[in-house]
Amino acid sequence: MRTYVAVDLGATSGRVIAGRVEGGRLVTEETGRFPNVPVSAPGPGGRATLHWDVLRLWAGVQDGLAAAARRFGAVTSVGIDGWAVDHGLLDADGALLGNPVHYRDPRTADAPRRLFERITPERHYALTGVQLQPFNTVFQLVAAAGTAQLAAARRALLIPDLLASWLTGEQVAELTNASTTGLLDATTRTWSTEVTAAASALAGVDVAALLPRLVAPGSVVGAVRPEVGRALGLDGTTVVAVGSHDTASAVAAVPVAGRDAAWISSGTWSLVGLELDAPVLTEASRAANFTNELGVHGTVRYLRNVTGLWLLEQALATWAAQGRPQELEPLLRQAADVPGLRCVVDVDDPAFAAPGDVPARIADVARATGQPAPSGPAEVVRVVLDSLALAHARAVRQAAGLAGRDVAVVHLVGGGARNALLCRLTADATGLPVEAGPAEGTATGNLLVQAAAAGDVGDDLAAMRAVVRASTPTRRYEPSGDHAAWARAEKSLRG
Numbered sequence: 001m002r003t004y005v006a007v008d009l010g011a012t013s014g015r016v017i018a019g020r021v022e023g024g025r026l027v028t029e030e031t032g033r034f035p036n037v038p039v040s041a042p043g044p045g046g047r048a049t050l051h052w053d054v055l056r057l058w059a060g061v062q063d064g065l066a067a068a069a070r071r072f073g074a075v076t077s078v079g080i081d082g083w084a085v086d087h088g089l090l091d092a093d094g095a096l097l098g099n100p101v102h103y104r105d106p107r108t109a110d111a112p113r114r115l116f117e118r119i120t121p122e123r124h125y126a127l128t129g130v131q132l133q134p135f136n137t138v139f140q141l142v143a144a145a146g147t148a149q150l151a152a153a154r155r156a157l158l159i160p161d162l163l164a165s166w167l168t169g170e171q172v173a174e175l176t177n178a179s180t181t182g183l184l185d186a187t188t189r190t191w192s193t194e195v196t197a198a199a200s201a202l203a204g205v206d207v208a209a210l211l212p213r214l215v216a217p218g219s220v221v222g223a224v225r226p227e228v229g230r231a232l233g234l235d236g237t238t239v240v241a242v243g244s245h246d247t248a249s250a251v252a253a254v255p256v257a258g259r260d261a262a263w264i265s266s267g268t269w270s271l272v273g274l275e276l277d278a279p280v281l282t283e284a285s286r287a288a289n290f291t292n293e294l295g296v297h298g299t300v301r302y303l304r305n306v307t308g309l310w311l312l313e314q315a316l317a318t319w320a321a322q323g324r325p326q327e328l329e330p331l332l333r334q335a336a337d338v339p340g341l342r343c344v345v346d347v348d349d350p351a352f353a354a355p356g357d358v359p360a361r362i363a364d365v366a367r368a369t370g371q372p373a374p375s376g377p378a379e380v381v382r383v384v385l386d387s388l389a390l391a392h393a394r395a396v397r398q399a400a401g402l403a404g405r406d407v408a409v410v411h412l413v414g415g416g417a418r419n420a421l422l423c424r425l426t427a428d429a430t431g432l433p434v435e436a437g438p439a440e441g442t443a444t445g446n447l448l449v450q451a452a453a454a455g456d457v458g459d460d461l462a463a464m465r466a467v468v469r470a471s472t473p474t475r476r477y478e479p480s481g482d483h484a485a486w487a488r489a490e491k492s493l494r495g
């Protein structure tokens with residue numbers, strides 16, 4: 001029986017999960033889990049810069065891989081997925097030039113304006129289909145203009161591709177994650193010469209030359225290097241390109257994605273959208289800031305980035321730092337008893353983007369909008385989850401309208417599937433049933449792409465999803481409550 005190992009890097013933690021296909025079911029076991037803690041350190045010009053501690057992540061990945069090899073013996077393949085857009089710059093020797101910068105670092109604030117002087121936002125969207133997020137890779141490269149690091153760089157590798165290169169020595173760009181960069185042509189699915197030319201003129205380096213060859217999910221990146229293989233017990237193991245964008249892997253593990261299904265990949269972000277065959281590159285889609293990212297098996301993930309459980313994570317971190325740490329489960333139970341919709345905020349308000357005191361920021365927004373400010377952790381959590389559910393409903397409705405689809409069910413995968421209150425409120429806000437699970441959707445999708453590449457699972461999404469259904473029960477939440485109250489809350493938010 002073959003063993004596959006998924007490395008899944010999230011914004012707050014990394015996981016290593018081994019899996020086997022047994023009797024049409026995926027059986028998994030976690031062999032590593034480690035925190036992902038960003039670190040601020042002086043960057044160019046001494047400016048405080050938020051970095052990813054990528055060597056610490058690499059150490060956690062190696063520990064988890066070695067544990068998987070000890071537990072299961074021969075490992076057939078490893079697949080790596082992670083959050084999008086961020087990258088390491090490598091020098092001419094292939095060595096990492098510095099710690100990758102975190103997408104939440106504000107260095108990119110002015111970069112969209114600068115790029116759009118060279119290529120209009122309309123043209124950029126018509127080419128790439130990517131929503132405007134100041135942190136997209138293309139803007140990060142523009143923001144790095146003039147730095148010694150960028151001048152010395154010969155390669156830019158997205159985080160999962162960087163770790164894959166450390167395992168194999170091969171430098172590639174996996175397609176689903178490449179589709180988040182703002183540098184990929186959504187129609188030809190190759191690097192856009194027009195966008196790279198505009199970015200090069202601003203960055204002062206040849207951006208196209210930094211970008212490696214593209215590979216599709218399911219293809220072999222390479223064999224694990226002998227010295228790494230010996231150290232970790234991975235002799236004979238290959239690295240397979242999976243949906244290396246975590247959201248692509250999560251969407252691959254949505255149990256059913258018929259034409260009437262919307263999905264929410266719920267973690268630090270909520271990625272809310274639909275699976276399509278072709279991108280929607282219309283002006284209306286651009287105005288609504290929907291993105292066309294690529295999925296496994298050539299699909300398009302048509303979605304909007306909604307600020308997700310980040311607000312809850314930051315609130316918990318704030319209370320812990322203030323010496324009053326909160327336990328999540330009891331807090332969620334208390335929040336369920338707080339009367340709903342007393343106060344709602346726009347979760348995508350830029351005021352919430354940077355790490356910090358989310359409860360205080362919510363209180364500020366509440367006061368500024370004439371709403372009662374929540375008092376105490378349970379009330380704060382209720383505001384966060386009501387507001388998040390409202391944002392989910394809006395994004396589902398907009399996606400359906402822009403893509404010309406009728407949505408009858410919402411699948412919610414990822415860590416948020418464990419949050420019954422969030423699932424229930426999302427059902428109420430959308431007025432649609434929510435099917436919750438799998439909670440480890442990303443690792444599941446990662447493992448199934450590897451299993452399909454090896455022939456353990458049929459090589460199409462329907463076959464992969466049949467395994468998901470057989471392996472993980474989902475929980476269904478029917479909409480209830482006062483739908484008109486949600487409509488009123490939405491109206492009050494949008495003015």
Ligand code: LRH
Nearest residue numbers: 082083084246247269305
């Ligand atoms: C979710 C995610 C999302 C990106 C963001 C940077 O983890 O990959 O899809 O937009 O991180």
